Amino acid sequence: MDDLKEIIxxxxxxxxxxxxxxxxxxxxxxxxxGIVDSFSMVSLKRFLENRxxxxxxxxxxxxxxxxSVNKIADLxxxxxxx
Amino acid sequence: MTHFGNYEDRARNFxxxxxxxxxxxxxxxxxxxxxxxxxRICQQGKADKVALIxxxxxxxxxxxxxxxxxxxxNTFAKFINDLGIKAGERVCLFMDRVPELYxxxxxxxxxxxxxxxLFSAFGEESLFVRLENAETTAIFTQKKHVSKVxxxxxxxxxxxxxxxxxxxxxTPLQEREVAFSMEKSEKVEHYEIYPTYAETPSVLHYTSxxxxxxxxxxxxxxxxxSQYITAxxxxxxxDDDIYWCTADPGWVTGTSYGIIGxxxxxxxxxxxxxxxxxxxxxxxxxxxxxxxxxxxxxAIRSLMKAGDEIIKKFxxxxxxxxxxxxxxLNPEAVNWSIRVFGKPFHDTYWQTETGCxxxxxxxxxxxxxxxxxxxxxxxxxxxxxxxxHEPYPEPGRIGLIGLKPGWPSMMRTYWNNEExxxxxxxxxxYLTGDRARMDKDGYIWFVxxxxxxxNTGGHLVSPFEVESALLEHPAVAESAVVSKPDPINMEVVKxxxxxxxxxxxxxxxxxxxxxxxxxxxxxxxMPQEIEFVDSLPKTRSGKIMRRILHAKEWGExxxxxxxxxxx
Numbered sequence: 001m002d003d004l005k006e007i008i009x010x011x012x013x014x015x016x017x018x019x020x021x022x023x024x025x026x027x028x029x030x031x032x033x034g035i036v037d038s039f040s041m042v043s044l045k046r047f048l049e050n051r052x053x054x055x056x057x058x059x060x061x062x063x064x065x066x067x068s069v070n071k072i073a074d075l076x077x078x079x080x081x082x
Numbered sequence: 083m084t085h086f087g088n089y090e091d092r093a094r095n096f097x098x099x100x101x102x103x104x105x106x107x108x109x110x111x112x113x114x115x116x117x118x119x120x121x122r123i124c125q126q127g128k129a130d131k132v133a134l135i136x137x138x139x140x141x142x143x144x145x146x147x148x149x150x151x152x153x154x155x156n157t158f159a160k161f162i163n164d165l166g167i168k169a170g171e172r173v174c175l176f177m178d179r180v181p182e183l184y185x186x187x188x189x190x191x192x193x194x195x196x197x198x199x200l201f202s203a204f205g206e207e208s209l210f211v212r213l214e215n216a217e218t219t220a221i222f223t224q225k226k227h228v229s230k231v232x233x234x235x236x237x238x239x240x241x242x243x244x245x246x247x248x249x250x251x252x253t254p255l256q257e258r259e260v261a262f263s264m265e266k267s268e269k270v271e272h273y274e275i276y277p278t279y280a281e282t283p284s285v286l287h288y289t290s291x292x293x294x295x296x297x298x299x300x301x302x303x304x305x306x307x308s309q310y311i312t313a314x315x316x317x318x319x320x321d322d323d324i325y326w327c328t329a330d331p332g333w334v335t336g337t338s339y340g341i342i343g344x345x346x347x348x349x350x351x352x353x354x355x356x357x358x359x360x361x362x363x364x365x366x367x368x369x370x371x372x373x374x375x376x377x378x379x380x381a382i383r384s385l386m387k388a389g390d391e392i393i394k395k396f397x398x399x400x401x402x403x404x405x406x407x408x409x410x411l412n413p414e415a416v417n418w419s420i421r422v423f424g425k426p427f428h429d430t431y432w433q434t435e436t437g438c439x440x441x442x443x444x445x446x447x448x449x450x451x452x453x454x455x456x457x458x459x460x461x462x463x464x465x466x467x468x469x470x471h472e473p474y475p476e477p478g479r480i481g482l483i484g485l486k487p488g489w490p491s492m493m494r495t496y497w498n499n500e501e502x503x504x505x506x507x508x509x510x511x512y513l514t515g516d517r518a519r520m521d522k523d524g525y526i527w528f529v530x531x532x533x534x535x536x537n538t539g540g541h542l543v544s545p546f547e548v549e550s551a552l553l554e555h556p557a558v559a560e561s562a563v564v565s566k567p568d569p570i571n572m573e574v575v576k577x578x579x580x581x582x583x584x585x586x587x588x589x590x591x592x593x594x595x596x597x598x599x600x601x602x603x604x605x606x607x608m609p610q611e612i613e614f615v616d617s618l619p620k621t622r623s624g625k626i627m628r629r630i631l632h633a634k635e636w637g638e639x640x641x642x643x644x645x646x647x648x649x
Contacts, residue, residue, distance in 0.1 A: 015597055015601075018226055018227065018229045018230065019229045020225055020226065020228065020229055020253065021226050022226075029139060029140075029357075030357075031357040031358065031359060032139050032356045032357045032358075032359050032362055033139045033140075033356070033357065034139060034178060034355070034356065034357045035357075036357070037203060037357055037358075037605050038357070038358055038384070038539075038570075039538075039539070039600075039605035039606055039608060039610075040600060040605040040608070042596075042608070042610050043593060043596045043597055043600060043608065046589075046592070046593050046596065047593055049589075050589045050590060050593060059387070062387075062388070063357065063358055063359045063360075063384075064359060064360075064361070067359065
């Protein structure tokens with residue numbers, strides 16, 4: 001799980017950012033910053049569930065919980081540990 | 083006191099001339115939306131009044147007065163003229179909700195060009211088909227979106243200019259690219275506005291249908307007459323209001339009521355260029371003391387999901403009038419808003435093709451939760467028998483919503499597709515494609531679409547377009563796309579897929595296909611679920627029977643299957 005944040009960040013860069021976009025870090029706002037919209041969040045959630053073999057309940061997959069790499073990593077850790 | 087007053091009085095005495103007179107327009111005169119929304123307001127003595135309060139997701143804030151938007155829209159217009167672009171040519175806006183989008187819209191209209199706003203989340207294929215169809219001459223965009231344009235520019239011979247509004251010089255401009263900075267350019271005090279008339283084309287919005295590619299809905303400058311008076315009476319906009327329309331101008335709500343309506347009334351409006359977050363939205367309302375809020379059921383349901391506790395953290399007492407658009411507003415959402423805000427959301431019904439609100443719950447009138455309300459005065463709406471397209475004589479029958487054409491903001495045609503336009507009319511009625519019933523009080527209740535078009539989060543998605551794109555994925559042999567119920571977005575896209583030999587259905591393949599469609603078309607069109615099947619239900623002639631899959635998703639009766647291939 002050490003590289004969790006890096007994996008999420010790279011996935012966001014590869015899947016949701018255009019080539020000339022500004023770089024992102026672990027705290028860059030993803031949802032409120034318009035990088036990932038509420039529809040696209042479904043594919044990001046699906047990626048995390050596939051990759052870590054977890055199920056994130058819809059009521060916890062909120063825009064706030066997905067708003068940065070750090071927040072997503074916290075969310076994933078909760079389910080991987082559980 | 084509402085602007086609207088009593089329904090029966092308004093309906094009895096209504097004439098579109100009321101709007102014409104308030105705007106100082108006389109038939110036959112020049113009418114230009116860009117002028118009405120900026121220069122005219124300045125001439126009324128409101129040059130220093132705040133027109134636009136803009137806030138970005140980082141908290142950056144910009145404020146523009148009516149004189150600012152007059153000058154900056156002039157600056158846009160002169161820049162377009164200097165490029166040699168002529169009246170009637172199509173100029174696209176492909177941007178996030180930045181100030182240049184709102185002001186550039188008016189600037190393009192001042193030149194007599196047709197403005198073509200497109201949703202900035204569109205992928206390159208969605209962008210391409212719309213620019214190709216409109217034979218667009220120029221596109222204004224941001225550096226974050228320009229790579230999508232670069233991917234398709236070689237297939238677009240009509241596209242002469244790709245104009246980047248936030249070019250920073252870090253990488254060289256490429257073929258056909260031009261930099262333009264609205265705020266750094268020399269302000270243009272005097273600009274001779276192109277003399278557009280009532281029937282001069284103004285705005286080209288694209289909308290999806292069941293079959294074929296998206297259609298360009300062409301509006302004219304006279305649409306202002308409808309948009310002005312409906313913004314005033316339905317949204318109840320007063321001179322001292324602070325108005326927030328949450329819609330993106332890539333869609334018709336964002337232009338009719340996010341630009342034309344409020345600016346032609348000289349109202350102060352605010353824009354939040356940020357993704358959705360309940361806390362950010364409530365904070366925005368509190369900070370700007372928003373009084374009139376026009377949003378969408380999907381957003382309202384997302385706010386409901388965020389819970390009531392969060393609302394208590396904010397002072398939302400400034401809110402005076404709430405309205406909703408995009409899809410039917412469920413009664414629970416209306417009752418929730420009464421409970422938490424002390425006032426109901428008023429549902430409004432209209433379409434890209436209608437250009438303005440045509441059926442609505444009016445301010446000051448009782449709201450029937452779950453109903454779209456009553457026809458706007460000047461709009462004749464009825465429920466048509468689907469068999470003969472005659473109005474049902476009695477209330478309570480479910481049929482097609484038909485509108486008598488002739489109001490100012492009715493579309494004039496589909497761009498380069500007169501045949502599709504003519505197909506929208508039967509017996510002298512415009513067919514909305516929606517099914518509904520009317521109760522004995524004249525309120526209309528939405529029942530469903532009359533076709534396969536998917537309304538997700540208030541945006542129409544064509545199953546045909548998604549199916550076509552799916553077939554371009556290397557693993558997909560056949561596909562069928564339908565809607566499935568969703569608690570937030572009302573319905574979302576679901577795809578049924580058979581895979582080609584050599585490919586195996588898996589979760590990773592599902593995700594790969596989802597992302598393929600998201601990037602190619604848009605996040606809205608991305609299937610939220612893909613079901614891999616061995617075969618798709620087809621008629622004996624080989625046509626995929628979407629209705630069987632749709633019925634299965636919605637728990638409905640499958641109906642007649644006598645034409646099914648394997649029955």
